[in-house]
Amino acid sequence: MRLFLLLLLPLLLLSAVQIGAAAAAKAPAAAPAASNLTDLMSRKGCRTFADLLLSTGDAAKTFQDSVAGGLSVFCPADQAMKAFLPTFKNLSADDKLSLLLYHAVPVYYSADSLKTNNGVMNTLATDGTAKNYNFTLQNDGEHVAIQPTAAPAAPARITATILDRDPLAVYVVDEVLQPREIFKPVAAPAPAPAPATAAAAPKKAKPAGPDAAPADQKVADQNAAHRVPSGRWLTAAAAVALAAAAFAVAA
Ligand SMILES: *[C@@H]1O[C@H](CO)[C@@H](O)[C@H](O)[C@H]1NC(C)=O
Numbered sequence: 001m002r003l004f005l006l007l008l009l010p011l012l013l014l015s016a017v018q019i020g021a022a023a024a025a026k027a028p029a030a031a032p033a034a035s036n037l038t039d040l041m042s043r044k045g046c047r048t049f050a051d052l053l054l055s056t057g058d059a060a061k062t063f064q065d066s067v068a069g070g071l072s073v074f075c076p077a078d079q080a081m082k083a084f085l086p087t088f089k090n091l092s093a094d095d096k097l098s099l100l101l102y103h104a105v106p107v108y109y110s111a112d113s114l115k116t117n118n119g120v121m122n123t124l125a126t127d128g129t130a131k132n133y134n135f136t137l138q139n140d141g142e143h144v145a146i147q148p149t150a151a152p153a154a155p156a157r158i159t160a161t162i163l164d165r166d167p168l169a170v171y172v173v174d175e176v177l178q179p180r181e182i183f184k185p186v187a188a189p190a191p192a193p194a195p196a197t198a199a200a201a202p203k204k205a206k207p208a209g210p211d212a213a214p215a216d217q218k219v220a221d222q223n224a225a226h227r228v229p230s231g232r233w234l235t236a237a238a239a240v241a242l243a244a245a246a247f248a249v250a251a
Pocket residue numbers: 035036037038039054064
């Protein structure tokens with residue numbers, strides 16, 4: 001019985017930690033005063049983005065003036081924005097402004113309503129008539145992501161809520177959103193070559209050097225490599241069982 005409990009203990013602890021994390025994630029975001037939007041973003045992990053808003057044309061003013069009518073901001077986390085700075089500095093003044101305005105939607109979407117909304121959204125960069133500077137909101141009911149019209153090929157994920165109080169919501173995203181109007185779409189990555197094709201390739205195609213192992217040997221090596229993880233798992237499981245048994249004996 002004791003042994004059973006000891007084996008169970010790590011699992012119980014793990015689920016307790018997970019439940020705690022889920023509860024923390026669900027807790028309503030602290031609601032600091034949103035009198036100054038750039039100050040708010042600076043303090044909550046989007047300092048680089050906020051600084052760019054202040055230093056680029058009337059970007060900060062456009063954001064601030066849009067709050068009253070309802071606004072959802074998706075600010076790139078500092079790490080992502082900093083990595084993007086060389087590319088940003090290379091843009092024309094117009095494109096810089098458009099890129100920044102692309103990170104806000106002139107509608108207030110609460111965190112809950114984001115989870116039930118899918119589809120194309122216009123941004124502050126969208127001009128009145130043209131269907132441009134939009135992005136697509138995607139979610140699986142739990143995680144919310146944004147697919148820009150160009151790079152990155154993978155959607156940007158919403159990683160935190162800075163503020164969610166009508167008429168303003170501010171979310172942190174893990175990528176800079178790159179509109180098709182400024183950046184060329186990224187080509188889909190080339191599929192990895194299938195191992196079967198490599199094995200079927202004629203041996204003559206390989207350079208016959210001292211390092212070149214026969215094709216059969218390479219296939220065998222690959223199979224061995226694939227088996228390693230399960231072996232490790234078994235070893236780890238055995239170690240846990242041994243440790244638990246040792247505790248049971250000592251107790
Ligand atoms: C917000 O604060 C920054 C300095 O932190 C200032 O430059 C900007 O004008 C302020 N914006 C508003 C709308 O008060």
